[in-house]
Amino acid sequence: MKALLVAESRQGKLLASSYESLAFAGKLGAETAMFLVGNDADLPKYDGKLYLADVTAAGEYNPEEHLRLLLEVVGTENPELIVFGHTSYGWDLAPRLAMALKAGQVSEVVDWKDGSFVVPACNSKLRRTVKVDGVTVVTLQSGAFSLAGPPSGSPQVEKLAANGATKLEFLGYEEAEKGGVDLSKAGVIVSAGRGIGKPENLAIVEALAKALGGEFGASRPVVDSGWTEHNRQVGSTGQTVAPKLYVACGISGAIQHLAGMKKSEFVVAINTDKDAPIGEVADVLVVADLKQFIPALTAKLAK
């Protein structure tokens, strides 16, 4: 089998997640070639053929141009499998390619077994096994596949000519606001999720954080609702943290939340749903209503 691996660069830098597709191809025993819109100065450590388009010519967010370049490479290489990361780049570009090739796409692959792909469903409560006939486009769940050791090698570069024409005009980046709390320095983080029910209940979580000598954090809906500021959001579109203790209160454990806290040393989850996926990463899952349990816990800590 031949696989085309689509690497990714952001603000001119190659993303380390690009190597996850190499690990995946290794698992499948596939022959590989790589595609990157990036720059000469930051190439993947990879012993194989790399199709490289210059990012200053192609544009960093220009899916129409990236698609055109990809189709050119697919035409040359005729891969049976095209592999993306399930990232903001991959989930945007992969379906465009699948559409153009009329190929089946499998999103957020976490495993590969006997020629079938395994993907999560229903917030990871279920796993679906899927099959595709013919050319297949996949996106890989971030972190699901990793190389055994550090990447090495240097690619044979094949340059692609880019012209950057598009209907979508990329006007620039907007960075997240800086300042405020720095969760990455906290030894203990107690995070509030949608399970707190209403903004007033954030105080319950804050009180526990204080009693434990830590900071409070939040899942995305709590931030999106404006109950607290974005710099307290833990997850793939917020902060990545690794405290000694992480307490997830009323948080279901969506993959994007886990991405920000799964390296914590010890994880406690408080949830009314015994099946909540947060249980997968929790050292202790307390099945209880946080509105009753947390005040009881905080009171005992105060003694």
Added chain:
Amino acid sequence: MKILVCIKQVPDMESRFKLNPAGTWYNDQDLAWRMNEYDEFAVEQAVQLREKTGDGELVVLSIGPERVKEAMKKALAMGADRGVHILDAASHEKDPFQIASAIAAWAGDQGFDAVFTGMQSQDRGSAQVGLLLAGMLGLPAVTTIVGFENDGSAVTVRRELEGGLKSIVKVPLPALFTCQLGLNTPRYPTLPNIMKAKKKELVSLPIADLLSAAPLVTTTATAFPEKKGGGLVLEGDVADLADKLLAILKEKTAVLK
């Protein structure tokens, strides 16, 4: 301006799922259903655009069994003008390519200026239908938007990347947008608007009239994931639970002195 918003009805993710007899998907009995969370943001954005531009119309479309009309009624109560229900009792067996094909077959010659979908569905989570539909309709598309500003013939969106970074992208209309959580604050339908929505047009069309495409992806099995970590699960009386947890924290972590 003519606007289309596509919505999916999904089960509440806090449900205790069971498998269907074929073992290919969840059993759809005894579940609480709601509008896909991402689609609520899509509906809200579509309604805001509709309100801003004044004339024109906002159509809400959903494919699925009879019950999906409940989610459509919510969209009508939020401000959509009329609903097109594509009746398909087996919509869970359709792959994203087929769902998009059916929508495109209906929407193809209607001349929509703006199409909104969710970034992904909560149950299937393929994040494909929007872009496939854009491809079929020949529209430019931007995914994962968290900001939307319409200035006449073009729209400037903020597209969310990882770690809080966003990119700013300008797109000419007509175009398709896939909506991310936090794009806006979806309104709660008011009682008068719920009453008004009951009188709005909601037609059903059979899927067979619109779909001939075969699936590209087939689900062979659905299962519960194997429990990997197997952390400790504590249940029972709240005061006991607190004592137990404190004892564990004292033993296993260095945070309690």
